[in-house]
Amino acid sequence: MRDLINVTDLTEEEIEELIDIASEMMAAPEDYLDLAKGKILGTLFFEPSTRTRLSFTSAMMSLGGNVLGFSEAASSSSAKGESVADTVRTVSYYCDIIAMRHHKEGAPRVASQSSTVPIINAGDGGHFHPTQTLTDLTTIRLTKGRFTDMTIGLCGDLCFGRTVHSLIEAMKRYDGIKFILISPPELRLPKYMRDDLDRDGIEWREVTDMEEVMPELDILYMTRVQRERFFNEEEYLRLKDTYILDMDKLETAKEDLSILHPLPRVNEISTEVDSDPRAKYFEQVRCGRFIRMALIAKMLGLK
Amino acid sequence: MNIDGVTTGIVLDHIQAGKSMEIYKLLELDQLECSVAIIQNAVSTKYGRKDIIKIDEQIELDFDALGYIDPNITVNLVKDGKLEKKEHLELPQILTNVLTCKNPRCITTEERGVAQRFYLADKEKRAYRCAYCDVEHTEHK
Ligand SMILES: [Zn+2]
Numbered sequence: 001m002r003d004l005i006n007v008t009d010l011t012e013e014e015i016e017e018l019i020d021i022a023s024e025m026m027a028a029p030e031d032y033l034d035l036a037k038g039k040i041l042g043t044l045f046f047e048p049s050t051r052t053r054l055s056f057t058s059a060m061m062s063l064g065g066n067v068l069g070f071s072e073a074a075s076s077s078s079a080k081g082e083s084v085a086d087t088v089r090t091v092s093y094y095c096d097i098i099a100m101r102h103h104k105e106g107a108p109r110v111a112s113q114s115s116t117v118p119i120i121n122a123g124d125g126g127h128f129h130p131t132q133t134l135t136d137l138t139t140i141r142l143t144k145g146r147f148t149d150m151t152i153g154l155c156g157d158l159c160f161g162r163t164v165h166s167l168i169e170a171m172k173r174y175d176g177i178k179f180i181l182i183s184p185p186e187l188r189l190p191k192y193m194r195d196d197l198d199r200d201g202i203e204w205r206e207v208t209d210m211e212e213v214m215p216e217l218d219i220l221y222m223t224r225v226q227r228e229r230f231f232n233e234e235e236y237l238r239l240k241d242t243y244i245l246d247m248d249k250l251e252t253a254k255e256d257l258s259i260l261h262p263l264p265r266v267n268e269i270s271t272e273v274d275s276d277p278r279a280k281y282f283e284q285v286r287c288g289r290f291i292r293m294a295l296i297a298k299m300l301g302l303k
Numbered sequence: 304m305n306i307d308g309v310t311t312g313i314v315l316d317h318i319q320a321g322k323s324m325e326i327y328k329l330l331e332l333d334q335l336e337c338s339v340a341i342i343q344n345a346v347s348t349k350y351g352r353k354d355i356i357k358i359d360e361q362i363e364l365d366f367d368a369l370g371y372i373d374p375n376i377t378v379n380l381v382k383d384g385k386l387e388k389k390e391h392l393e394l395p396q397i398l399t400n401v402l403t404c405k406n407p408r409c410i411t412t413e414e415r416g417v418a419q420r421f422y423l424a425d426k427e428k429r430a431y432r433c434a435y436c437d438v439e440h441t442e443h444k
Binding site: 083084085102103104105106107109110113124125126127192 | 406408409410411412413414415416417433434435436437438439
């Protein structure tokens, strides 16, 4: 693996291996403090995302490596009209691996064509965000102990939510996975994805009510309705609080349910849920750091 | 095989009737110095009606582009009045600079000097997706 553009660039075995490495690192982080010593990660964030950038930075620092880069296009040469290819080519001479985020879909592919070092896609618009999906997969494996035979509820914005799309793509490769899609009709999963599920013979169904399916779920993946995806503010305001997960709704849920959320949340998970052992979304943040460590180590050939 | 009028050159045969102008434009045949003849709506024993393009020189052809437009086209290379080679086309796996991505969120709409590239996503439906943003190309003619 030279570049990571989409999570499906990785085989199930490669994902398994990365999660194994991440778990070893979690168990004994002190053993890895010098692993990437002398190596440099370039964080090229043409579009700001503090959360993702901090996670990558923390991951590289935890391996003893260094980090350089920029956090928004305005402070990079792209503000002067430089192409992505030129910026990335230049920076690739300053570092050993690059994590990049860009608002345009496919920008990391362009970058990979001009870079001399491996590229990690840290999000390209509404397209892919493979390290988020790896984070989700890691959390699922570590909290459930498996990838097979599960009912996964996906709730909220299933139309524009790329994390949902990638998670479905990644999870449908395993046996015995059933999806329950919980969304208002306006935010349902795109037709091409529903067609793909049918074509691949995956069990799935769509509902608008979260409570009716709660007892079936092994995983509940909540998402935020993102303002920037809407053309009109009214529509956003009408839909943003369609689903609010609280303790009442969790009453009928399984004891070993895992609740995930890519964060940041707004209102869709009530803060009272945070202290419930089934809430795994902050554990997910921790997983995000370690899976990025594993990924960087693997891509640099250090593991 | 009718190669009348071409001693050394290329005859594109079995073009779906009505598609010859599209091919003429795509292969930029108007840029050539040599003569180019387009025969539209010729009677074909196999296909009913067909178009034929005759080019009076053995130019470099973009077989991928041709295969995309119509994989049933046969390419006859003619030399000194004789058929030198007959090529059958197929739907190409990758198309470079044939289609243009129409997704406004795609990097190819903004980045200079990047090649337009599409990959064959579904052979049956003849569906191509942008190699950058993965959006399917629509308006397939
Ligand atoms: Zn595109």
